[in-house]
Amino acid sequence: MQVFPPALENLIEQLSQLPGIGKKTATRLALNILRKPPALARNLSSALADLHNSIQLCSCCFSFSEDDPCSICADQRRDGSTVCVVEGSGDLLAIEKTAVFRGHYHVLHGVLSPLDGVGPGEIKIRELLSRVRSGAVKEVIIATSSTVPGEATASYLIDILSREPVTLTRLACGIPMGMDIKYADKYTLAKALEARSQAH
């Protein structure tokens, strides 16, 4: 049943291709865009049109960038001998926001997931290995997510990188800041107990 005009149905169809956006949300968004001044649609349209034209992968860390190398790899003040391995650009952003890490990154663009057909060749693992073998890297921080595929990817990385002359580290696992102990799940709590540290 076609209630809306084709141009609106088309936009709804396109919006519902986005992750987490179903037909209802897409309809709400499209109607809202239609009610707002045309500038909103125009700006969003041109932002989308420009996206793939101006963005490429950094040939060193494989993060999205307009320049190659990216601004992080090109930054002389950052320590290129420490490489933090993340699943995707969202993780890179989260770590950058802490303003604590001053090394370089390596973006895998995915996690190992054999059932979905994602093996080591599908993500940037070979590139990480050759980066490590180039000799410039002293420490590799494995910062994959604490999920089943994230852990599997971490295990695989530890397996292949343990033969190389680099220090391998992982993010600490424990109670999130500000969390009430009684609401922590038992696995996190167990990890936090195991990894307890000296109180100063």
Place this chain on the structure above:
Amino acid sequence: MQVFPPALENLIEQLSQLPGIGKKTATRLALNILRKPPALARNLSSALADLHNSIQLCSCCFSFSEDDPCSICADQRRDGSTVCVVEGSGDLLAIEKTAVFRGHYHVLHGVLSPLDGVGPGEIKIRELLSRVRSGAVKEVIIATSSTVPGEATASYLIDILSREPVTLTRLACGIPMGMDIKYADKYTLAKALEARSQAH
């Protein structure tokens, strides 16, 4: 702090203008669009660019349409003497999906909300009144939402339309289909009790 390339930041900025989409969701969407084949961004971009060019308001019912009058107003099989007044196009769609209503619509494009500066002149109330006065309308079904501004708008419409020679009706208020009585809120339950009907 600018972590992402400007084209990506621009898209995130534009996406976060949409209702219900904050910076985090916009970032997730933009990164996903970037990972997907460029066709997705291109199609979405052109759908947005076409939107305002090809869509106007139907001069009769004020719904969004590519033609004037819209397909509903132009449909000879529908009953133009019954006009269902809705707040917006989303409500029109919801009613059309029931496939029960075979009359015409009148889209107000908003509700009365004096605190937000929306008075009767800001929504299509004058147009409704002149449509009713044209004499072709026999029944006006007021189908504004059961919210405070929706009810206020309904009261105002009843006030001005009760002087006209039309039948005024409202959607029934009661327990939603499939809902467990014990989970219904007391106001809905009270309404449902008041408006109880003969069991056949």
